[in-house]
Amino acid sequence: MSLGEHTSKQIIGTKGDSLKGRKIVLCITGSVAAFKSPEIARELMRLGAEVYTVMSEMAQVIIHPYLMEYATGNPVVTELTGKIEHVTLGGVHPDRADLVLVAPSTANTIGKAACAIDDTPVTTLLTTAIGAGIPIIIAPAMHASMYKHPIVLENIRKLESIGVEVLMPRMEEGKAKIPGTEEIVQSVVNKLTVERDFEGMKIVVTGGPCREYLDGFRYISNPSSGKMGVAIAEAALDRGAEVTLVFGPGTAVPPSRAKVVKVETTEEMLDAVVESLKAGDKDVAILSAAAADYKPADRKMVKTPSGMEHWTVDLRPLPKIIEQVKKVDPDVFLVGFKAEYDLTEEELLRRATKRMGEAEMDLIVANDVSKDRVGFGTDTNEVFIIDRGGEVTHVPLKSKREVADMLLTKVKEKMTG
Numbered sequence: 001m002s003l004g005e006h007t008s009k010q011i012i013g014t015k016g017d018s019l020k021g022r023k024i025v026l027c028i029t030g031s032v033a034a035f036k037s038p039e040i041a042r043e044l045m046r047l048g049a050e051v052y053t054v055m056s057e058m059a060q061v062i063i064h065p066y067l068m069e070y071a072t073g074n075p076v077v078t079e080l081t082g083k084i085e086h087v088t089l090g091g092v093h094p095d096r097a098d099l100v101l102v103a104p105s106t107a108n109t110i111g112k113a114a115c116a117i118d119d120t121p122v123t124t125l126l127t128t129a130i131g132a133g134i135p136i137i138i139a140p141a142m143h144a145s146m147y148k149h150p151i152v153l154e155n156i157r158k159l160e161s162i163g164v165e166v167l168m169p170r171m172e173e174g175k176a177k178i179p180g181t182e183e184i185v186q187s188v189v190n191k192l193t194v195e196r197d198f199e200g201m202k203i204v205v206t207g208g209p210c211r212e213y214l215d216g217f218r219y220i221s222n223p224s225s226g227k228m229g230v231a232i233a234e235a236a237l238d239r240g241a242e243v244t245l246v247f248g249p250g251t252a253v254p255p256s257r258a259k260v261v262k263v264e265t266t267e268e269m270l271d272a273v274v275e276s277l278k279a280g281d282k283d284v285a286i287l288s289a290a291a292a293d294y295k296p297a298d299r300k301m302v303k304t305p306s307g308m309e310h311w312t313v314d315l316r317p318l319p320k321i322i323e324q325v326k327k328v329d330p331d332v333f334l335v336g337f338k339a340e341y342d343l344t345e346e347e348l349l350r351r352a353t354k355r356m357g358e359a360e361m362d363l364i365v366a367n368d369v370s371k372d373r374v375g376f377g378t379d380t381n382e383v384f385i386i387d388r389g390g391e392v393t394h395v396p397l398k399s400k401r402e403v404a405d406m407l408l409t410k411v412k413e414k415m416t417g
Contacts, residue, residue: 005073006073006074007073008070008071008072008073009045009073011042011045011046012045012046012048012049012050013046013047013048014046015043015046015047016046016047016048017047017048018047018048018189018193019044019047019048019049019188019189019192020047020048020049021048022048022049022050022098022099022192023049023050023052023095023096023097023098024044024049024050024051024052024097024098024099024100024101024188025051025052025053025054025089025090025097025099025100025101025125025129026040026041026044026051026052026053026054026068026072026101026103027053027054027055027056027100027101027102027103027105027122027125027126028053028054028055028056028059028062028063028068028102028103028104028122029056029058029059029102029104029105029106029108029109029120029122030056030057030058030059030061030062030106030108031059031062031104031105031106031141031142031178032062032141033103033104033141033177033178034059034062034063034104035062035063036103036104036178036181037053037063037068037071037103037104038063038067038068038070038071039181040101040103040181040184040185041053041068041071041072042071043181043182043185044101044185044188045072047185047189049188050074051071051072051074052072052074052077052089052097053065053068053069053071053072053074053076053077054076054077054085054089054121054122054125055068055076055077055078055121055122056109056120056121056122056123057078057120058106059122060078065078077089077121077125078121079121080121080124085121085125086121086124086125086128087128089125089128089129090125090126090128090129090132090134091128091132092132096132096134097129097134098134098135098192099134099135099136099137099188099191099192100125100126100129100134100135100136100137101136101137101138101139101184101188102122102126102136102137102138102139103137103138103139103178103184104139104140104141104178105138105139105140105141106140106141106142107140107142107146107147107149107152109122109123109126110138110140110152110155110156110159110166111151111152111155113126113127113130113138113155113159113164114155114156114158114159115155116130130162130164135163135165135191135192136163136164136165137164137165137166137167137184137187137188137191138159138164138165138166138167139167139169139178139179139184140156140166140167140169140176140178141169141175141176141177141178142169142175142176143174143175143176144171144174144175144176145174146176147169147176165187165191167179167183167184167187167256168256168257190238194238194239195239196238196239196240197239197240197412198236198239198240198241198408198412199239199240199241200240201240201241201242201283201284202241202242202243202244202281202282202283202284203236203241203242203243203244203282203283203284203285203286204243204244204245204246204273204276204277204282204284204285204286205229205232205233205236205243205244205245205246205258205285205286205287205288206229206245206246206247206248206269206273206286206287206288206289206291206321207226207228207229207230207232207233207245207246207247207248207250207252207254207288207289208224208225208226208229208247208248208249208250208252208289208290209221209222209223209224209226209248209249209250209289209290209292210248210249210263210264210265210266210268210269210289210290210291210292211248211249211264211265211292212265212266212292212294212295212296212318213265213295213296213299214296214299214304214313215299215300215301215302215303215304216300216301216302216303216304217303218303218304220292220294220296221249221292222290222292222376223376223377224248224250224289224290224376224377225250225251225252225376225377226247226248226250226251226252226254226289227250227252227377227378227379227400228288228337228381228400228403228404229245229247229250229252229288229289230245230247230250230252230253230254230255231399231400231401231403231404232286232288232404232407232408233245233254233255233258234255234401234404235401235404235405235408236404236408237255237257237258239408241284242259243255243257243258243259244258244259244260244261244276244282245258245259245260245261246261246263246269246272246273246276246289247260247261247262247263247289248262248263248264248269248289248290248291249262249264251377261276265292265295266291266292266295266318266319266321267295267318267319269289269291269321270291270319270321270324273285273287273321273324273325274324274328277325277328277329277332278328278329280329282329282332283332283333283415284332284333284334284335284411284415285325285329285332285333285334285335286335286407286411287321287322287325287334287335287336287337288337288365289321290339290376291318291321292318293317293318294315294316294317294318295315295316295318296313296314296315296316297314297315297316298314320359322334322336322359322361323358323359325359326359326360333362333363333411333414333415334359334360334361334362334363335361335362335363335364335365335407335411336355336356336359336361336363336364336365337364337365337366337367338351338352338355338356338364338365338366338367339366339367339368339369339375339376340352340366340367340368340369341368341369341370342368342370343368345384348366348367348368348384349366349384349386349392351366352364352366352384352386353386353390356386356388361388362387362388362414363385363386363387363388363407363410363411363414364385364386365383365384365385365386365407366383366384366386367381367382367383367384368382373397374397378400379399379400380397380398380399380400381395381397381398381399381400381403382395382396382397382398383395383403383407385406385407385410387410387414393406393410395407
């Protein structure tokens with residue numbers, strides 16, 4: 001009597017179909033972070049993937065193979081037998097895996113993979129998959145001191161040089177912790193679905209707010225989180241670009257794969273952008289940061305006494321970063337942002353178009369931050385993308401990552417068009 005399909009597979013596709021029909025091998029090694037592997041497998045399945053597990057001997061000490069069989073609904077490979085499991089999953093044939101994900105990966109496994117040492121089911125599968133040209137993503141997890149070992153870092157570079165993607169761990173509590181599940185899953189989706197149409201291009205992006213100090217520690221700022229800038233940087237990285245992110249003190253987490261230049265004030269942001277452009281090799285500049293327009297004329301490096309009946313501050317205008325870009329690099333493709341508050345659509349487009357001409361932008365992105373779930377601090381945005389010819393593309397309310405992808409598609413279209 002057949003019991004039919006494993007009930008754990010009922011979650012496949014419940015969150016989307018971006019991985020529909022994809023076969024993913026999840027390799028687990030002997031890191032304590034293996035406790036995250038069932039969650040990673042389930043999230044991949046919820047996006048439509050069929051997940052198969054391969055475990056090293058030490059991984060089986062951390063979590064039992066039964067747990068992974070339950071999580072995925074598929075038998076778990078714990079040793080290589082006459083069934084040549086490594087070839088079945090990672091060989092050159094039509095039914096092989098679409099991607100191999102090692103999460104978590106120890107320093108030991110990274111070193112063995114870099115040297116083609118095959119003494120566990122995981123390392124043997126990796127050698128086979130690398131030879132077969134299957135995409136591979138590795139998510140390291142170990143103590144920080146191990147990760148910083150020069151040979152470990154050299155092994156990571158060696159793997160990256162042959163096309164293996166190694167995710168940046170989270171440095172916390174003296175440990176190089178496995179990246180978050182959402183980041184790992186998104187990396188898999190990007191690897192299998194995103195067109196790398198920005199390969200070889202160099203982009204500078206600004207994101208986050210700026211601070212302008214009133215006294216020793218008080219400052220004026222705005223509620224920008226930096227989420228839009230981070231989304232643009234991540235989308236550009238996923239599409240193959242080399243990204244420099246000039247980032248103010250926002251709450252969003254910059255992508256580890258970007259070159260991140262942290263700044264605080266508008267003038268610091270301007271200096272960082274100019275320095276990046278002076279190298280003369282940037283193809284695109286996308287300025288999404290909420291830079292300050294004014295700063296105090298006289299900052300006193302003391303604490304202003306509390307309890308004063310009045311405190312008058314003289315504010316002076318700051319230089320506009322966007323207006324300096326073309327002066328430094330006339331050939332860079334320039335994209336600016338224009339945030340307004342509670343305007344008619346007609347007036348929003350009029351002001352944005354005027355601003356685009358003043359700063360010699362190639363595109364401008366305009367939005368009305370008075371709308372619900374639009375603008376500062378939100379995960380979503382609604383924008384209008386305007387080009388020099390007056391063409392307007394309305395992007396209805398979507399996640400900031402989706403907005404970023406649509407913006408980059410428009411940039412590519414205009415640059416090649």
